[in-house]
Amino acid sequence: MTAAQIRFTSLLRRECSRFMKIKRQTVGAPLLETFLYISVFGAALGSRISTLHGYDYVVFVVPGLIMMAWAINAFSNNASSILQQKFQRAIDDQLSSPASPLELLLAFSLGGFLRGGLIATLTFGAASLLVDLPVDHPLVLVTALFLVGFFFSQLGVLIGVRAEQFDDVSFAQTFVLQPLIFLGGVFYSSSLLPQPYETLTHLNPVYYMINLVRYGFLGYTEASVALSLSLLALAVGALFAVNLRLFRTGYKLRS
Amino acid sequence: MAFEPQHRPATPPAQGSDAAALQITGLVKEYPTGTRALQGVDLRIADGQFFGLLGPNGAGKSTLIHCTTGLATPTSGSIAVFGHDAVANYGQARAAVGLAPQDLNLDHFLTLEETLDFHGGYFGMRKKDRRERAAELLEAFSLTAKRHDRTRTLSGGMKRRLILARALMHRPRFLILDEPTAGVDVELRLELWHYVQRINAEGTTILLTTHYLEEAEQLCSRIAFINHGQIVAEGTSAELAATYEVETLEDAYLELVGRKELSRGMVSEVSS
Structure with a gap:
């Protein structure tokens, strides 16, 4: 391994070690939360709804829950990790090392990406035991989940870097992220909504992410797959470029 | 402490450099708030030196260290660590530096x-x-x-x-100690003194900031006073005392901060 590879893997190991040390909170709790959703919306409420666009209600909901698990955990991991380290000034150890801004950004991003991916995978594995969950378009599914995971990882980094107190992270998650995800159609199809709510839902970027993941699993979508994938890739690229600039200039990291 | 350090240079000096451990030229640091923490600092620390940087709180000591280690971005001027530019060639420069921060x-x-x-x-x-x-x-x-x-x-x-x-x-070939003995007991302070003296004797260049003047006097072969973001005097302990026409480093420091009435000599006179 080169020195740069050792640096990068050390930075990434530190990020993974952080969330694995508090796995009851960072892995256990989100898994339980997802299963509560499956229980409430699948078993309890789902028994009252026969099918949605030809799919059992619980099967229709699970793809969105998997995406939601990846998104929220990727975001909250990175935002919290960076803010915590900024508070303790422990981040100075990384910042004063020879690590480049790109190495630092990738390591911070991948920490949350991997945590989200782990929870999404565990959710998928367990859901597969409970319901018959098809995977119609694996390539689209993997691409979409990776892009969604990376998008929210980047968003977590952005909020973590900008945040000055834990309230800033909590605000972004509770008042922006969760409403966008919940109103993006995790638990329903936008076609069931009356106007203007259906149109408003189409203005929510998360709606297209959920559609992509749902298409990957079920083969059902309400939006253009190619266009959604392209726009998502563009958004990921733009967010990454913004974050890289913040790391290069040292915005709220270096004085 | 029974440790026998093995010093292997993490970063060789840049080709053609004069091998100064730290060479700072015209360093200015202005924070976004408008505070000018460093106002054109020039400083040279030779390879192998044990160098003390003294000054009151807010004089610019930590800012200077942060600029050297990449924790702050200089507004202008240059910093070279063993000939490697600390901004343009930060990888080589930072690899040579070990930082023990105040916090x-x-x-x-x-x-x-x-x-x-x-x-x-x-x-x-x-x-x-x-x-x-x-x-x-x-x-x-x-x-x-x-x-x-x-x-x-x-x-x-x-x-x-x-x-x-x-x-x-x-x-690291260059160790920066930012108030390393603040708040530690006497035993640990003395242990640290012995330790850093030993690694300095073995070739590590050391930059020490401290508020304990006896610590600087005991350890450092050369000392600089920094105040209001500028290096105002530099030399050995005796040279600094001579510069301010006083007997001790402490009195020189009190002259620097404009509190010579606190000099032990003056206090003795008053009490007698």
């Missing part, structure tokens, strides 16, 4: 062993080397029994020792 900035999630292991990794050390070096340093700083404990469980003195061990982990 106890340890990661509370990590154990002592992990703290050293990750730090070594950030500086590109291989696994085997990291493991051996961490074991050496934990032993040297009497922290071996605590190696699997999380850092938040340590006492203040142990945290201070771990921070010094972390700074030394990648075998």
Whole structure:
């Protein structure tokens, strides 16, 4: 391994070690939360709804829950990790090392990406035991989940870097992220909504992410797959470029 | 502390350099708030020197250190560590520097062993080397029994020792100690003195900031006074006293900060 590879893997190991040390909170709790959703919306409420666009209600909901698990955990991991380290000034150890801004950004991003991916995978594995969950378009599914995971990882980094107190992270998650995800159609199809709510839902970027993941699993979508994938890739690229600039200039990291 | 450090240069000097450990020229640092913390600092620390930087709170000591280590971005001027530009060629420059900061900035999630292991990794050390070096340093700083404990469980003195061990982990040629003995007991202070004197004798250049003048006098071969973001005097302890036409380094310092009425000589006169 080169020195740069050792640096990068050390930075990434530190990020993974952080969330694995508090796995009851960072892995256990989100898994339980997802299963509560499956229980409430699948078993309890789902028994009252026969099918949605030809799919059992619980099967229709699970793809969105998997995406939601990846998104929220990727975001909250990175935002919290960076803010915590900024508070303790422990981040100075990384910042004063020879690590480049790109190495630092990738390591911070991948920490949350991997945590989200782990929870999404565990959710998928367990859901597969409970319901018959098809995977119609694996390539689209993997691409979409990776892009969604990376998008929210980047968003977590952005909020973590900008945040000055834990309230800033909590605000972004509770008042922006969760409403966008919940109103993006995790638990329903936008076609069931009356106007203007259906149109408003189409203005929510998360709606297209959920559609992509749902298409990957079920083969059902309400939006253009190619266009959604392209726009998502563009958004990921733009967010990454913004974050890289913040790391290069040292915005709220270096004085 | 029974540690015998092995000094292997992490970064060779840049070709054609005069091998100064630190060469600062016209360094200015202005914060976004408009505060000008450094106002054209010129400073040279020769390879192997034990250099003291003294000044009152807010004089610019920590800002100077932060600019050198990449924790602050200079507004203008240049900084070279062993000839490597600390901004343009930060990788080489930072690899040569070990920083023991004033704050106890340890990661509370990590154990002592992990703290050293990750730090070594950030500086590109291989696994085997990291493991051996961490074991050496934990032993040297009497922290071996605590190696699997999380850092938040340590006492203040142990945290201070771990921070010094972390700074030394990648075998830096240039060690920066920012008030390393602030708030530590006499025993640990003396242990640290002996330790840093030894590694200096073995070739490591040291920059020390401290508010304890006797510490600077005891350890440093050369001292600079910094005030209002400028180096206002530099020399040996005796030279500084002569510059201010006083007897001791302490009196020279009091002249610098404009508090000569606090001089022990004056206090003795008043009480007698």
